[in-house]
Amino acid sequence: MLLTSRRLRAALLAAASATLVAATLPAPAPPVALGIGDPLFPHLGNPGYDVLAYDISFTYRGSNRKPLDAVTKIDATATQRLDRINLDFAHGTVGSVEVNGERATFATAEEDLVVTPAEPVFKGRPVRITVRHTSDPDPKGREDSGWVRTRDGLAMANQADAAHRVFPCNDHPADKALFTFRVTVPQGMTAVTNGLPVGKPETPETPGNTAEGVTTWSYRTSHPMATELAQVSVGRSTVVHRTGPHGLPVRDVVPTAERARLEPWLKKTPAHLEWMERQVGRYPFETYGMLVADAETGFQLETQTLSLFERSLFTRSELPEWYVDSIMVHELAHQWFGNSVSPRSWSDLWLNEGHASWYEARYAEEHAEQSLEARMREAYAQSDGWREQGGPPAAPRTPTPGQKVSLFRPVVYDGSALVLYALRQEIGEDAFEELERRWVRDHRDATATTDDFTGLASRIAGRDLSGFFHAWLYGKKTPAMPGQSDWRSGDKPE
Structure with a gap:
């Protein structure tokens, strides 16, 4: 097309104006790491969206040191x-x-x-993000990859x-979502994840998988899940099926040789x-079982x-049966406590570890005559030291950088079970049992806070327990134990 001279001058002026405007616009801000x-x-989780579902595909090629395609x-x-x-x-x-089917640019900022x-996503609108990536089970020898290398494959430990460090996500328990997993492995290996199977494993002879010598296993959760609770197991495993209460499917995943x-x-x-259901009510999920990892x-x-579970828990002869039983419990x-009701x-x-330790101790007392009171008195004797080391139960100290397990100090285990023991002493057994059942019922499939728990306890007790909880959950020193004036x-207990 030819332009007249007037149109040419107008076009040139318009182009010059656009160039001037572009030159005066600020450069895009560099990408930065965010958190909630x-x-x-502080850098876990991200603002601006609520995840509804993850659909994650992994391809494992037979080596637990090589990155998986995902x-x-x-x-x-x-x-x-x-x-x-x-x-x-x-x-x-x-x-x-x-993003929503359109190619997007990306960059990294810290983790x-x-x-x-290509276009902004507006408030209230759905968004689908598709990331093609690798997942590295051996990132330069680091031990905190999220993957656990077993003798014959992989398992996950994301907490x-x-x-x-395994898959892109909103990595905080405050944003729970449904999960679908599709795991492709060499034939002869088994893949198992959270949830229940979706259809039958696909091989080259079945629709949906055209690669030779591989099998694709698909699973889906029926309830929302925190990212830290995701599990994918790959190995030469046997899946053992049995039935639990109310027809619940129970499946265990174990090394075939074991x-x-x-x-x-x-x-x-x-x-x-059955024992846990008698304590707090019906099991909250679609299936349960143990994954025994040879690691x-x-x-x-x-x-x-x-x-x-690590295999050695069940094979070490020096561990008494009651102890292993209580760890399983x-x-x-x-x-119930941590998975169905997740921490905000x-x-x-x-709330997670204190309750799990509480029922562990209760089970050991009921089934192996391991005194709950003696265990709590021992915890009381050590409680001040635990608080000094790790902070009070509901205000734990920040974990040591690069050592996530340093968050899991004694104060959040028996130190927090001790809070529950004190609460039962304070409000009585009947009110305490009602609190436990109401807690897991009212917050099922959701997240909850310490304030939610203390508020519910006060309502059930019929009186304000804020002073009691403030001392027990946030005090630098352990308060006096109700009903145990000699503790x-x-x-050191006698």
Whole structure:
């Protein structure tokens, strides 16, 4: 097309004006890591959106030291206008990002993946983020990848802040979501995750999987889950099925070679479930079971519907049976306390671990004559020292940088179970049992805070317990134990 001279001059003036405006616009701000302001993990979680569901695909190629290929799809609702979207993600390589089907640019800032969509996402609108990435189980030899390398594969241990080192996410328990997993592994290996299977495993002979020599396993949760509770197991495993209370599907995942040796422990789970239901009410999820990993972790973990246990817990001859039983109950109790009812912030951790330790101790007393009162008196004797070391139960000290497990100090275990013992002494057994049942019923599939718990306790007791809780949960020193005037912190029980 030819322009007349007048039109040419006008076009040149318009172009010059646009260039001047562009030159005066400020440069885009550099990407920065964000967080939701958790006192203990200030950079975890991200503002501006609420995750509804994750759909995560992993491809495991037979080596537990090589990165897995992965695709993470996140369905969320924007809670504010989003010109950028921050995701928690580290230890993987990002290939591409799409937002609502359109290619998006991305950059990293500390342990955040900062995504700039082609168009802003407005408040109240749905947003789907698709990230193609790798997931590294051996990031330069670091031990906090979120993946646990087992003798024959992998398992996950994301608590407290490691899920974003496995997949892009909003890595904070305040934002729970539904999960779907699709895990492709070499034939002969088994993949199991949280939730229940979706259809049958797909092989090259079945629709949906055209690669040779691999099988794809798919699972979906029926209840929302915190990212720290996600579990994916890959190995040469056997899945053992049995039935729990009310027809609940119980499935255990064990190294195939250890199947017979572990059966005496596996068969205990239905009875453990029945015992916990007598204490606090019906089990809150669609399935339960144990994942026994052939790895030395130094911990057990309450991943939702499929608790992680290290193999040696069940094979060490020096551990008495009652002790192993009580640890199994501890992780089971977390399915109510911590999983179904999740902490709004990590300072509410005492509600998780204190309750799990409480029911662990209760079970040991009822089934093995391990005195609850003696255990609590021992905890009372050490409580001041625990508070000095780790802070009071509801105001724990920040974990040591790079050492997430330092958050899990004695004060959040027996030090917090001691608070529950004191509360039962203060309000009586009947009110305490009503509180426990109401707590898991009223906050099922949700998050809750310490203030929610103390407020409910006051309503059930029919009186203001704020003074009691302030001293027990936030005091530098352990208060006097109700009904136990002879207990002294620092004293060694006889």
